[in-house]
Amino acid sequence: xxxxxxxxxxxxxxxxxxxxxxxxxxxxxxxxxxxxxxxxxxxxxxxxxxxxxxxxxxxxxxxxxxxxxxxxxxxxxxxxxxxxxxxxxxxxxxxxxxxxxxxxxxxxxxxxxxxxxxxxxxxxxxxxxxxxxxxxxxxxxxxxxxxxxxxxxxxxxxxxxxxxxxxxxxxxxxxxxxxxxxxxxxxxxxxxxxxxxxxxxxxxxxxxxxxxxxxxxxxxxxxxxxxxxxxxxxxxxxxxxxxxxxxxxxxxxxxxxxxxxxxxxxxxxxxxxxxxxxxxxxxxxxxxxxxxxxxxxxxxxxxx
Amino acid sequence: xxxxxxxxxxxxxxxxxxxxxxxxxxxxxxxxxxxxxxxxxxxxxxxxxxxxxxxxxxxxxxxxxxxxxxxxxxxxxxxxxxxxxxxxxxxxxxxxxxxxxxxxxxxxxxxxxxxxxxxxxxxxxxxxxxxxxxxxxxxxxxxxxxxxxxxxxxxxxxxxxxxxxxxxxxxxxxxxxxxxxxxxxxxxxxxxxxxxxxxxxxxxxxxxxxxxxxxxxxxxxxxxxxxxxxxxxxxxxxxxxxxxxxxxxxxxxxxxxxxxxxxxxxxxxxxxxxxxxxxxxxxxxxxxxxxxxxxxxxxxxxxxxxxxxxxxxxxxxxxx
Numbered sequence: 001x002x003x004x005x006x007x008x009x010x011x012x013x014x015x016x017x018x019x020x021x022x023x024x025x026x027x028x029x030x031x032x033x034x035x036x037x038x039x040x041x042x043x044x045x046x047x048x049x050x051x052x053x054x055x056x057x058x059x060x061x062x063x064x065x066x067x068x069x070x071x072x073x074x075x076x077x078x079x080x081x082x083x084x085x086x087x088x089x090x091x092x093x094x095x096x097x098x099x100x101x102x103x104x105x106x107x108x109x110x111x112x113x114x115x116x117x118x119x120x121x122x123x124x125x126x127x128x129x130x131x132x133x134x135x136x137x138x139x140x141x142x143x144x145x146x147x148x149x150x151x152x153x154x155x156x157x158x159x160x161x162x163x164x165x166x167x168x169x170x171x172x173x174x175x176x177x178x179x180x181x182x183x184x185x186x187x188x189x190x191x192x193x194x195x196x197x198x199x200x201x202x203x204x205x206x207x208x209x210x211x212x213x214x215x216x217x218x219x220x221x222x223x224x225x226x227x228x229x230x231x232x233x234x235x236x237x238x239x240x241x242x243x244x245x246x247x248x249x250x251x252x253x254x255x256x257x258x259x260x261x262x263x264x265x266x267x268x269x270x271x272x273x274x275x276x277x278x279x280x281x282x283x284x285x286x287x288x289x290x291x292x293x294x295x296x297x298x299x300x301x302x303x304x
Numbered sequence: 305x306x307x308x309x310x311x312x313x314x315x316x317x318x319x320x321x322x323x324x325x326x327x328x329x330x331x332x333x334x335x336x337x338x339x340x341x342x343x344x345x346x347x348x349x350x351x352x353x354x355x356x357x358x359x360x361x362x363x364x365x366x367x368x369x370x371x372x373x374x375x376x377x378x379x380x381x382x383x384x385x386x387x388x389x390x391x392x393x394x395x396x397x398x399x400x401x402x403x404x405x406x407x408x409x410x411x412x413x414x415x416x417x418x419x420x421x422x423x424x425x426x427x428x429x430x431x432x433x434x435x436x437x438x439x440x441x442x443x444x445x446x447x448x449x450x451x452x453x454x455x456x457x458x459x460x461x462x463x464x465x466x467x468x469x470x471x472x473x474x475x476x477x478x479x480x481x482x483x484x485x486x487x488x489x490x491x492x493x494x495x496x497x498x499x500x501x502x503x504x505x506x507x508x509x510x511x512x513x514x515x516x517x518x519x520x521x522x523x524x525x526x527x528x529x530x531x532x533x534x535x536x537x538x539x540x541x542x543x544x545x546x547x548x549x550x551x552x553x554x555x556x557x558x559x560x561x562x563x564x565x566x567x568x569x570x571x572x573x574x575x576x577x578x579x580x581x582x583x584x585x586x587x588x589x590x591x592x593x594x595x596x597x598x599x600x601x602x603x604x605x606x607x608x609x610x611x612x613x614x615x616x617x618x619x620x621x622x623x624x
């Protein structure tokens with residue numbers, strides 16, 4: 001499988017005004033992100049996640065080690081044409097409207113004007129901000145600004161999408177939409193590298209993860225490889241109407257494995273339950289909302 | 305072609321962001337209002353009112369311009385680097401050199417707009433007050449109306465459309481002051497002892513052009529400094545360097561013959577005296593074009609050298 005990002009003994013030491021080393025943010029980490037995969041970088045605050053991302057984007061320079069992004073140096077302009085980046089905070093020009101913001105970023109890519117206009121319209125629809133396209137983004141809530149940030153990251157239909165805390169500040173609907181978007185991008189063969197504090201979100205979308213702490217990778221691998229408890233088995237079946245049938249199943253299991261099985265009813269996740277409640281409420285005729293209104297799950301140009 | 309589109313987009317945004325900052329409007333409005341009110345503030349000028357208004361207006365314009373150049377460049381680079389917008393742009397296929405130069409060009413464009421309005425206000429003020437104690441209302445009234453109406457109309461527009469007030473007020477100030485100049489030029493002065501040919505003291509524009517070049521040098525220095533310093537230190541260093549440049553002849557002149565350090569410092573400091581030619585206007589009717597070209601070449605060379613240092617600094621800058 002081709003590699004989208006390859007880091008070999010990558011280190012980053014920040015220096016003070018007098019060039020003295022002051023913070024060792026990343027310490028000799030090695031990892032690779034296979035193309036077409038969703039890779040999660042996890043870790044507490046100050047573990048080196050954002051520093052690693054910024055080296056991948058060519059914004060920070062490694063102190064030691066090698067780093068290749070899409071087969072080239074991360075500082076190469078040709079590589080940056082194929083990257084989309086959502087920063088941790090939605091850094092936007094507060095006086096610009098969403099339309100102007102996306103138009104500005106579109107001009108930084110080799111996009112034809114008509115193509116750029118079409119993509120901007122589709123992304124505004126996808127972000128649910130078409131109705132607010134003429135309001136300055138400085139007036140937006142954090143979630144709405146996040147959606148514009150995500151839209152600007154996708155303008156160039158990137159091969160590598162770098163998302164720093166993509167669901168931070170979003171409501172559950174927005175977070176679900178972002179996760180669906182990440183899965184849809186990966187289904188189209190795009191590589192997604194993300195960081196998040198929200199472990200449930202990472203578990204929902206990532207195929208591989210690396211856990212960083214104090215600038216070092218402590219664990220790395222596929223989610224199944226790291227999390228599956230191979231010495232335990234879950235069996236799910238419809239609850240039998242006859243309680244005696246359940247007892248017979250338990251006795252048979254105990255006899256087969258020589259240990260007491262655990263019996264429980266599986267629970268629905270809170271996220272799908274919440275989304276169902278909100279969707280039902282939104283269908284009421286008197287429902288109003290001044291914030292983001294998700295319209296299209298995925299911009300058409302991102303589906304092609 | 306693509307590079308030109310990127311450059312224009314970044315420069316245009318830098319210019320817009322500069323004029324959208326309330327401090328830009330505050331300084332610009334103070335300068336324009338100070339200039340157009342000058343004929344009403346001066347008394348007992350012993351026939352020197354035109355010269356006093358001219359000198360005071362251009363001094364006010366230059367100090368305001370220096371303040372705006374340093375703060376706008378500092379905001380456009382230092383604050384964007386700190387706020388993170390620069391990281392978002394530089395994660396796109398934008399070479400660092402282009403980003404830095406486009407930002408500088410955008411700030412220079414904003415300063416040019418500021419200068420055009422300030423020079424229009426200066427021409428109007430000098431004509432309005434040249435015949436002190438009488439006032440030429442054909443120049444004073446349009447200038448005063450421009451300064452009063454522009455913020456009022458921008459406020460109404462902001463109330464109606466929610467679009468930024470500061471940039472609207474600034475652009476209306478520019479438009480109205482140029483319109484006032486046009487209206488005033490179309491009207492003959494009612495004062496029979498008026499001192500200028502064709503109503504206005506047009507040679508002021510040549511001094512104005514020199515000051516614009518000097519402000520361009522301030523923008524270049526401020527942009528280079530803003531790659532490493534925050535807004536306040538940028539302002540302090542710019543003010544210090546150009547003050548030393550203004551006093552360079554006085555401070556270093558006597559030591560130039562026998563001190564290489566003095567010669568080196570003199571060569572590096574911007575020679576502000578070369579751009580402040582108001583006294584020359586009292587001795588000669590105008591400033592020769594050859595001199596303007598030479599001054600432009602000096603300003604371009606000095607700015608290019610400073611921008612090269614800024615570029616080297618920005619290329620090595622880590623954006624965290």
